[in-house]
Amino acid sequence: MPLSDLPPDGVVIVGAGPAGLACAATLLDQGDTFVTVLDAGSGAGGQYWRQPAPPADSSDPGALRPDAMRGLHHDLGTFAELRSRLEAGQAAGRASLLTDHHVWTVVAAEGGHVVHAVDRSGGPGRERAVELRARHLVIATGAHDRSLPFPGWDLPGVLTAGGLQALLKAGDVALGPRVAVGGTGPFLLPVAAGLADRGATVVGVFEANSPTRWLRELRAVAANRTKLAEGAGYAATLLRRRVPVRTRTMIVEAHGRERVEAVTVARLDASGHPRRDTHRRIEVDAVGVGWGFSPQLDLAVTLGCALTADASGTPVVQVDEWQRTSRSGVSAAGEACGVGGAALAVAEGRLAARGIVGASASDAETAGLREEVARLRAFAAAMHRAHPVPAGWADALRSETVVCRCEEVSAGTVRHAIAERGATDARQVKQLTRAGMGWCQGRVCGHAVELLAGGGSGSPAERLVSTPLPLGVLASRKSRAM
Amino acid sequence: MSTFRFDDVSIPFRDGQSVGAALVAQGILSWRTTRLEGRPRGLFCGIGICFDCLVTVDGVPSQRACLVRARDGLDVTTQEGSGYAAE
Amino acid sequence: MSAVVVVGAGIVGAACAHSLSAAGAEVIVLDRGSVASGTTSRGEGNILVSDKEPGAELELARLSRDAWLEVGEELGRETLELEEKGGVVVAASPEALDALSSFAAAQRSAGVTALDVAEPRELEPHLRAGLAGGVLYPEDMQVQPVLAAAAMLEAAQRRGARFVAGADVVAGVRDASGRLTGVRTSAGEVIGADAVVNAAGTWGAQVSERLGGPVPVLPRRGFILVTEPLPPMVRHKVYSADYVANVSSSEAGLETSCVVEGTRGGTILIGASRERVGFDTTLDVDVVSTLASQATALFPFLERVNLLRVYRGFRPYCPDHLPVIGPDPRVPGLFHACGHEGAGIGLAPGTGRLIAHHVLGGGPLAPEVAARFTALLPDRFVQEA
Numbered sequence: 002m003p004l005s006d007l008p009p010d011g012v013v014i015v016g017a018g019p020a021g022l023a024c025a026a027t028l029l030d031q032g033d034t035f036v037t038v039l040d041a042g043s044g045a046g047g048q049y050w051r052q053p054a055p056p057a058d059s060s061d062p063g064a065l066r067p068d069a070m071r072g073l074h075h076d077l078g079t080f081a082e083l084r085s086r087l088e089a090g091q092a093a094g095r096a097s098l099l100t101d102h103h104v105w106t107v108v109a110a111e112g113g114h115v116v117h118a119v120d121r122s123g124g125p126g127r128e129r130a131v132e133l134r135a136r137h138l139v140i141a142t143g144a145h146d147r148s149l150p151f152p153g154w155d156l157p158g159v160l161t162a163g164g165l166q167a168l169l170k171a172g173d174v175a176l177g178p179r180v181a182v183g184g185t186g187p188f189l190l191p192v193a194a195g196l197a198d199r200g201a202t203v204v205g206v207f208e209a210n211s212p213t214r215w216l217r218e219l220r221a222v223a224a225n226r227t228k229l230a231e232g233a234g235y236a237a238t239l240l241r242r243r244v245p246v247r248t249r250t251m252i253v254e255a256h257g258r259e260r261v262e263a264v265t266v267a268r269l270d271a272s273g274h275p276r277r278d279t280h281r282r283i284e285v286d287a288v289g290v291g292w293g294f295s296p297q298l299d300l301a302v303t304l305g306c307a308l309t310a311d312a313s314g315t316p317v318v319q320v321d322e323w324q325r326t327s328r329s330g331v332s333a334a335g336e337a338c339g340v341g342g343a344a345l346a347v348a349e350g351r352l353a354a355r356g357i358v359g360a361s362a363s364d365a366e367t368a369g370l371r372e373e374v375a376r377l378r379a380f381a382a383a384m385h386r387a388h389p390v391p392a393g394w395a396d397a398l399r400s401e402t403v404v405c406r407c408e409e410v411s412a413g414t415v416r417h418a419i420a421e422r423g424a425t426d427a428r429q430v431k432q433l434t435r436a437g438m439g440w441c442q443g444r445v446c447g448h449a450v451e452l453l454a455g456g457g458s459g460s461p462a463e464r465l466v467s468t469p470l471p472l473g474v475l476a477s478r479k480s481r482a483m
Numbered sequence: 484m485s486t487f488r489f490d491d492v493s494i495p496f497r498d499g500q501s502v503g504a505a506l507v508a509q510g511i512l513s514w515r516t517t518r519l520e521g522r523p524r525g526l527f528c529g530i531g532i533c534f535d536c537l538v539t540v541d542g543v544p545s546q547r548a549c550l551v552r553a554r555d556g557l558d559v560t561t562q563e564g565s566g567y568a569a570e
Numbered sequence: 571m572s573a574v575v576v577v578g579a580g581i582v583g584a585a586c587a588h589s590l591s592a593a594g595a596e597v598i599v600l601d602r603g604s605v606a607s608g609t610t611s612r613g614e615g616n617i618l619v620s621d622k623e624p625g626a627e628l629e630l631a632r633l634s635r636d637a638w639l640e641v642g643e644e645l646g647r648e649t650l651e652l653e654e655k656g657g658v659v660v661a662a663s664p665e666a667l668d669a670l671s672s673f674a675a676a677q678r679s680a681g682v683t684a685l686d687v688a689e690p691r692e693l694e695p696h697l698r699a700g701l702a703g704g705v706l707y708p709e710d711m712q713v714q715p716v717l718a719a720a721a722m723l724e725a726a727q728r729r730g731a732r733f734v735a736g737a738d739v740v741a742g743v744r745d746a747s748g749r750l751t752g753v754r755t756s757a758g759e760v761i762g763a764d765a766v767v768n769a770a771g772t773w774g775a776q777v778s779e780r781l782g783g784p785v786p787v788l789p790r791r792g793f794i795l796v797t798e799p800l801p802p803m804v805r806h807k808v809y810s811a812d813y814v815a816n817v818s819s820s821e822a823g824l825e826t827s828c829v830v831e832g833t834r835g836g837t838i839l840i841g842a843s844r845e846r847v848g849f850d851t852t853l854d855v856d857v858v859s860t861l862a863s864q865a866t867a868l869f870p871f872l873e874r875v876n877l878l879r880v881y882r883g884f885r886p887y888c889p890d891h892l893p894v895i896g897p898d899p900r901v902p903g904l905f906h907a908c909g910h911e912g913a914g915i916g917l918a919p920g921t922g923r924l925i926a927h928h929v930l931g932g933g934p935l936a937p938e939v940a941a942r943f944t945a946l947l948p949d950r951f952v953q954e955a
Contacts, residue, residue: 041531043552048530053499054552063484065499106853117855125543125551126874145532157512157525164529167549172504173497259523260512303853406527406535408835409519422720423735429604432611432716435835440534440545440798442879445527465853465880468531469798472840472862473873478855479863518799518836543874545798565800565836 011035012357013116013135015104015300018047019080019343020335021141023350026086029096032358036090037133039102039118041468045087047143048163049343050080051170065173073170073195075231079347102131103468107138107300113330114138114304119470128474137330137357140301140318141350144294144336149394149449150412152402153255153264154290162192162291169195176287177201181264183252184291185209185388190235190246192289197242204283206239206246207266209273209391218383225380227344251275252290253397261288267397274393292390294340295448299467301337304328308461311339312382313389316461322371323356324349332356341381348373395453404453405446407439412453419454427451427462437462440469487557489514496553503529503536503548506559514538514548518564538562574929575600575753575763577739577777580610581915582907583769584719585922587726587733588641590767593926593934597731598761599723600753602738606719609771609914612883614794614831614839615715616807617916620657620707623673624680626945627892631913632681633939634920635709641718641919645725650718651834657710657807660690660701660868667702670811674705683708696803696869710807712831715915722919742766742781742904750781750903765929767905772886774894774908783898785951787909789884791845793858795865796879799836803871807831810868828864830872838875840865842912849884887911888951895921896928896947905929906948 012028014021017040028036040047043054056064074080090096101122107114113136120129146161153159160168160176162184168174175195179202182193186208193206215222222229239246247266253275254265263284267275298308301318307327309319317339324332332353335346352370360367398404400413418424418433427443427450430436436450437443443450443462484495489506496505503526506514513523515537527535529549536548541558544566548559572595576583579601591597601607617638622628642652659674661667674684690704691697723733738756745751752762770777774787812827829841843857858880866872888894888909898904907925910917924943927935 041550054501056498058498061498063497065497106855108853108855115855121550124554125540125546145530146528148528155522155524157523160526161528161533164526164549167529168504168507168526172500172508174500174504174508176507305851406524406533409517409522422724423605423733425604425735429607432606433720438835438837438879440537440878441532445533465882466877469876469878471874472795472797472866472877475859475877476863476866476873478859545876565798567800567803 010134010136012137013133014038014139014141016141016143017045018143019049020346020350022083023347024139024354026083027351027354029090036096039099041103043100045084053171105466105468105470130474130478139353140333140337141335142297142337144296144340147292147295147448148445149292150404151397152399155403155406156255156257156261158261159255159288162289165289166192175199175201179204179285180287181285182289183207186293193244194235194238197244203244207250207252208248209251210388211249214387221379221383224376255288269391273391274396296337298461299464302463303465313385324353341377345377405436407441408435410434410436426454426456485555487553489559490561500553501549502551502553505553515562539566572764574765576767576769578769579605580608580771581715581719581918582921584722585918586767586769586925587731588722589922589926591726591729591731593930599733600737601735604735605723606716609883610715610719612881613715613915614841615713615915617711619682619709624676626943629942630917630920634917637919645721649721651714653712655712655806657707658693658704659809659811660704661811664702666811696871698870750901765903767907769907771908772884781904783901783904785894785906785948787886789849790887791847792842792883792885794842794881795840795861795877797838798876798878802832804830804832828861830865885912894948895924898948899952
């Protein structure tokens, strides 16, 4: 692409979720640089404030209305405020929001970085290569549901918990009518509450851990009373909708032929293993399971940013007191620095922006943000400790249970590579079995394979290409340059 | 109401929905079979990460139904295997 | 019985262990990582005669090809994903076809089967129309390098070899006469040996220095593109005639000339660029775009096919672009088996046999066969120095 086509040098933010939006809004308030925000979605908001795509025709009575989804979101006021500040920046010619832009790689270049994206807004077959120069790059790429395999998890109708919620938030579709929600973590509650509010029959929330684990975390809880209130709100909804919440319980199998028809749930014993004598079968039409979230680290790993581990041992981007990574000109904010929720992401996004514009470390605003980040990080650490993956998560796996959904590699094959061929991490298992070599590049099965190999906190996979792109689009860069 | 074609069926949708959301709203949970074992698949992650919901749209294979926006007159077809005919 | 330490568990180290253990040696394989964790896992798995001009490397390729077929017999072709798929070199212009034809004629005189192809689309229906012509090399094969390395190492282990992963060799241990009697690992352990084989690939120069017999092995960066899985669309290993010039080139800077091939897993591999940039790990978007552009020019259907992954490897090369295989004249007990550049997978089993011959003084090769490979001996670097 000729350089003259490139937008002005400035700050490029990858991800328009809470962290990216907060960073953009603060940059526009505090500085004078041009701000570009890219997002793969059709609008700002990220997964947390996920919205339906804006209607093509505003008079269409059937079109989805973001305001109709109000009840599904938390803290929409912050979203509205941040978005309107970005919109004001766009109107003033100081900012640009590029939606349907999938960033596939970033590379260091003279004076900063070049961000390479695929613009998919034209629809299938009309993708286009886009590249942006960034004097400063902000990685605000968020996280995705962490999945663990179980028999039947590849049946249609079995989704991640986040997948169920995305359908609801962006499509106004409550999958059901009978739905089971399982896994671990506070996120399961809003998913179940949202579905119940939209008329689904939630047959149960099956939380693998015990709430008593939170008793060890009273200090973090006491310092974050709003989190408690938020949780209590969802709990009240579930109570009102008569949704049973079963703790120390997990979904061990999904049954069905062409789609899910039932699940088996089991109580966990004291050491986290499902007890066979407690199996119970429940008829369902849909299932959502989530074991927390995995930060999206691809861009940071590609750039060689230093990583560290969060309270659960998950690799995350290491940042300093200004959210700067180990690479010059690259900051990171939000879930990429450790999963901790939207409020933390917003605070980190603001702090990153203040670092970029060179704010004083001693001003009250900065000090306040740092305090907030520390407090919310402590809560996030408590959450990770209170919601670990149970030791017996893999007990129910059968030899033929698919682990890698893309390449259809079974648990038996993966276990053979580990037990008989000496593989000690996900990369070696991949090389020997193809698990993790398919379309999703191990994003779905990678954590499980790492756990099966006895790791779980190994170095994350390197993905130089962070989202697929048609070869013709890549080739077009060359024909244009020639 | 706007519609798109899914194989031989007309699928109504609300503007703003993805192809995947519109299909699921009609009770259609799978629109792809896997390459090796021919297993049915549909939405899983719902946010573009897992590539389980691949479908052929306007003749272009392997589009993520959770990301492609439903549009009037779109031609969506079940994807068998890789979506490419063998030679 | 001889005790032999093999440094490196890539394809070459695994092949050395396989041959040495078959010949009765007591083998210990050390790797600072795990099996096939370096360049081996970042290659296409080429077993080629087509890209080699007459000389010692072509001889090694032919020896290795026969050896691969034997390894396939022993361990199962499926296990290795070994396929006799053949290679097709295509020329876009009449000039390129002329150059290709004379290259192929020279190869024929050295015993290679090279068949002129007037219309490459009869072999590869998805190639673009209008190519000037091509040459079919039925002897070219493909293997899955990690599976092959793991299988050869496992076979060696069944014959009593030991494999120690995570063992970095930091120094050699020598006796008063200067003979290498073992190696010292980063864990401080000393492992005694009658012979030490440097099969450290791209890191062969560092290992050779630690063992007291430096040989010049340098990294050459290469990117390989991997597509989404497809039904079989590309049957052979297909490359443009420019590749022939690239492989034997010694000019600095970037060279790309795409090689397109299908795999058992359904993905299509597009290789391979070669750059001398040291161990720089940065993804070069222009390089991968050039590969994409060349590949879509050969096979127009690839335009819509998605790129899922790019992997980057560092291929080990010696300044004269020949591997270094044989005893180090300066350090008795030290043997080198590295510097195979982009051909290490293909040349591995022949290298293993040659090493067994050198280490065990005889072994699997007849003396007149071994004599064909004197150009690969380390002596050439010693004399220069």
